[in-house]
Amino acid sequence: MVWEELVARYAWADRDELEAYTFSVVAGRTEDEVIRAFGGDAGGARMMTFAEAADEQVMHAVGGRVDGMFDPFELEAAWAESQPELPLWAEGVSFHMETLCAESFALVERTMGVPVDPAWLDTRLRTVLLASPRHPVRGPGGGMESVTGVILLRCRATRLVDEGFPGWVEVVLRDAHGRVWTIVDKGPVFGGAGLGPETEFPVEVTLEGTPTGVAGLVRVSTDPHHVAAEDGTDEFEVFPEQLLIVGGGPQGS
Incomplete structure (x- = not known):
């Protein structure tokens, strides 16, 4: 499938510009292993749906090591002092302000080989409380x-x-x-x-x-x-x- 067709298939993702979708596509690990890897308690999960307004970000990691991360919004921000460099796995992709979500999902599918199903966003899934990813080794008191x-x-x-x-x-x-x-x-x-x-x-x-x-x-x-x-x-x-x-x-x- 050519890139333009892939992006068009995810047009639904840009219909509500106030909503950002956050998820990870993980290969080679069970659900419980992924929960533990992010610092969660697999035994303390409950069923919830997800909808969150958040900053845009695309990240890729192999073996637990991040090998590329960027904000597609900054690529179209003319006022930005500097624009992020695209990692190798995102080369050849053009991002546009009105289709950032669709293009991000298309990039996920192209990189990971997994089509994103919009039904996931309304389905009740196992949900756990995680530590802040910016401070992965800090406890509740911050120290x-x-x-x-x-x-x-x-x-x-x-x-x-x-x-x-x-x-x-x-x-x-x-x-x-x-x-x-x-x-x-x-x-x-x-x-x-x-x-x-x-x-x-x-x-x-x-x-x-x-x-x-x-x-x-x-x-x-x-x-x-x-x-x-x-x-x-x-x-x-x-x-x-x-x-x-x-x-x-x-x-x-």
């Missing part, structure tokens, strides 16, 4: 010290410890002070149950921890999860950007 629950630390699995024991891997964690810690344990501990001889190392994995909090950084203890570095260290200070998830309870390993 790091109020963070509770379980978080996932980004680490890098570097090798199998012994091919005779394919479940055991060596993982490296770099903290906020530049220190590198080596942790050896079973693959499932690092969110990598499939790690084995066929794995192409290095590969990013995650490690469960419990935040205790410090100003500006996050202090994470892995002691409650019975994991420690080779020298016995089980408490690390890391940057908020090293955290993949903030949740209210243990995640399955």
